Amino acid sequence: MHEKFMQLALDAAIKGLYATKPNPAVGCVIVKNQKVIATGYHVAYGQAHAEIMALKQVNFDARGCDICITLEPCAHHGKTPPCVESIIKSGANRVIIPFADPNPLTCGQSIMQLKRAGIDVITNVLSEKCYNVNRFFLHYMQYRRPYIIAKWAMTDTGKFSVANQQWISHEQSRAHTHLLRQRADAIIIGANTLRIDNPRLTTRTPSIAPENITHPLRIVLTTQGNFSFEQQIFNDTFTKNTLIACMDKPSHQLLEQQSMRKFQVLALHGSDTKNKLKFLVSHLAQKNIMSLIVEGGKTLLDSFFSSNLIDEVQCYIAKKNASTRPLENFIQLNDYRIQTIENIACDTFIKAKKETTYV
Secondary structure (H helix, E strand, O other), X not given: OHHHHHHHHHXXXXXXXXXXXXXXXXXXXXXXXXXXXXXXXXXOOOOOOHHHHXXXXXXXXXXXXXXXXXXXXXOOOOOOOOHHHHHHHHOEOEEEOOOOOOOOOOOOHHHHHHHHOOOEEEOOOOHHHHHHHOHHHHHHHHHOOOEEEEXXXXXXXXXXXXXXXXXXXXXXXXXXXXXXXXXXXXXXXXXXXXXXXXXXXXXXXXXXXXXXXXOOEEEXXXXXOOOOOOOHHHOOOOHHHEEEEEOXXXXXXXXXXXXXXXXXXXXXXXXXXXXXXXXXHHHHHHOOOOEEEEOOOHHHHHHHHHOOOOXXXXXXXXXXXXXXXXXXXXXXXXXXEEEEEEEEOOEEEEEEEOOOOOO
């Protein structure tokens, strides 16, 4: 029965999925006599948390009720007061959660406070589903490094590009990737992708309200940064949100352009590619980057895979009902568990992720 109500809380949480960053997307249902009497979710960053949204509907009186939440309620003062205090004051009988929040500011503290107040706490309910919804946030809090997604499109014969064709994937697949960009904190491409495709690397999706649109930090991995600087990322309103990561010493020209255009430059330290990429990932973690999309070409993807840095794969194969063979020929799929295979227009979308220890 707990699973049924946790699923309803998850359904509510997903409504805020693209607007709560950097907070997790959380849902809450209040149940009395096996009936849902209130539902709430975290609508957007800075607004009331899911528990408060639900408690408002019952005038903060939850006596005789179970409160089912997709994450341990917060125990700290941030943009909003601690939710655990409101739950305790409401007089709830029981709180149902999937697991303790690995955020050091909470990390089981609310569970202890609830139990001390005489409120029963049930954990391990739909843990995997709840983790998956907020995997970027939870992974970062658990391991203190960004959750890294390899994303690319390929033909059913394994090609990453087609002559005289800018796009391999269907436009609906490309719209799908913009939803991922909305959730991600950063996106990285290689220098060749920048020169050939001249991408904007911004979020463009009409399904999200303009005030909730966020753009990821744009990262270009290069040797020294010898560009023409005619590319869009150096000449738009988001140039300051661009990081040029150099495998070798940044060129004099790059540093000159940086002083004029105000993009960021980072020289990567390390004895080889693997250690330099780990240096980059560590730098991003220090900047509170919780998620990174690797959207470059085959060379960049190979570098991240060989460095054992990829947590999730999202691949678009330009054929409906395609097999996983093109993907298997490119990566060791045994290292990942396929979660999704679905058709998007005339493409096949495959999502796979590494096994995760749920917190």
